[in-house]
Amino acid sequence: xxxxxxxxxxxxxxxxxxxxxxxxxxxxxxxxxxxxxxxxxxxxxxxxxxxxxxxxxxxxxxxxxxxxxxxxxxxxxxxxxxxxxxxxxxxxxxxxxxxxxxxxxxxxxxxxxxxxxxxxxxxxxxxxxxxxxxxxxxxxxxxxxxxxxxxxxxxxxxxxxxxxxxxxxxxxxxxxxxxxxxxxxxxxxxxxxxxxxxxxxxxxxxxxxxxxxxxxxxxxxxxxxxxxxxxxxxxxxxxxxxxxxxxxxxxxxxxxxxxxxxxxxxxxxxxxxxxxxxxxxxxxxxxxxxxxxxxxxxxxxxxxxxxxxxxxxxxxxxxxxxxxxxxxxxxxxxxxxxxxxx
Ligand SMILES: [Zn+2]
Ligand SMILES: [Zn+2]
Numbered sequence: 001x002x003x004x005x006x007x008x009x010x011x012x013x014x015x016x017x018x019x020x021x022x023x024x025x026x027x028x029x030x031x032x033x034x035x036x037x038x039x040x041x042x043x044x045x046x047x048x049x050x051x052x053x054x055x056x057x058x059x060x061x062x063x064x065x066x067x068x069x070x071x072x073x074x075x076x077x078x079x080x081x082x083x084x085x086x087x088x089x090x091x092x093x094x095x096x097x098x099x100x101x102x103x104x105x106x107x108x109x110x111x112x113x114x115x116x117x118x119x120x121x122x123x124x125x126x127x128x129x130x131x132x133x134x135x136x137x138x139x140x141x142x143x144x145x146x147x148x149x150x151x152x153x154x155x156x157x158x159x160x161x162x163x164x165x166x167x168x169x170x171x172x173x174x175x176x177x178x179x180x181x182x183x184x185x186x187x188x189x190x191x192x193x194x195x196x197x198x199x200x201x202x203x204x205x206x207x208x209x210x211x212x213x214x215x216x217x218x219x220x221x222x223x224x225x226x227x228x229x230x231x232x233x234x235x236x237x238x239x240x241x242x243x244x245x246x247x248x249x250x251x252x253x254x255x256x257x258x259x260x261x262x263x264x265x266x267x268x269x270x271x272x273x274x275x276x277x278x279x280x281x282x283x284x285x286x287x288x289x290x291x292x293x294x295x296x297x298x299x300x301x302x303x304x305x306x307x308x309x310x311x312x313x314x315x316x317x318x319x320x321x322x323x324x325x326x327x328x329x330x331x332x333x334x335x336x337x338x339x340x341x342x
Pocket of ligand 2: 096098100101102103108111112113210
């Protein structure tokens with residue numbers, strides 16, 4: 001089967017074709033697994049982190065991709081949750097142990113044996129993939145395959161961030177950075193918290209315009225102060241400066257939720273401007289978001305179907321995966337990028 005694979009860690013500044021089209025062996029579903037015939041797979045910022053080694057794959061060659069929509073080709077032994085032809089989605093959580101204290105408390109995202117799709121197991125930049133039936137999701141019929149793909153990561157992790165802000169309806173919510181995840185979360189936030197006002201900090205004017213289209217009450221560059229204090233801010237940028245700026249904009253007792261798998265090093269010294277009195281005093285909190293649980297993915301699909309959320313997508317054929325990756329690397333983001341495969 002055709003797949004775009006990553007053979008080694010590489011630097012995207014020099015190497016603009018990190019993935020290679022390969023003929024890979026057809027995977028066979030094991031006990032309780034399903035074989036998924038992939039229709040589309042979303043392209044995520046995390047792929048850049050995998051390629052450059054900030055969250056390195058645990059095997060090579062690896063097939064990346066963790067926002068997969070397809071149909072069940074057939075069931076492995078003992079799998080019965082889905083029928084052949086059912087439409088399913090696969091997200092970042094490929095598996096977790098199910099036995100540890102975190103798994104038992106529903107915090108399977110924190111499991112020590114958390115395995116990620118497209119990093120620790122082959123993902124969806126491919127014609128077929130296998131996954132445990134318990135880690136696949138029915139896709140609500142309101143979505144096309146393409147529309148559903150970005151909801152499985154950008155949407156689901158965004159949903160988790162929103163959940164971790166702890167805000168109540170009517171409290172102000174801010175966003176720093178306005179890429180694929182934030183543009184979905186703002187719509188989910190409006191559905192869940194109709195009386196909350198949304199503020200968006202983004203350095204790029206296209207992102208700010210897009211945020212205004214999605215009814216942000218105020219937008220401005222990251223350095224600016226918002227006209228009101230915010231109860232929570234979700235940071236989706238890969239840099240450090242917004243941490244300092246965002247905590248300045250928080251209410252007493254407010255919370256900054258960082259939705260980024262890794263931060264890049266170049267501006268790390270900005271953190272030296274973090275002043276205890278201005279940025280942390282008065283019980284302000286900083287919380288990171290790690291991975292997703294199956295519940296986040298299901299809840300995100302359900303909330304998104306109520307709206308119904310229609311992510312703005314740019315579709316590339318599988319063989320142009322490198323082009324999609326490089327556009328993302330160069331921050332040419334408006335909405336989500338999706339690979340069309342089957
Ligand atoms: Zn992702
Ligand atoms: Zn566990």
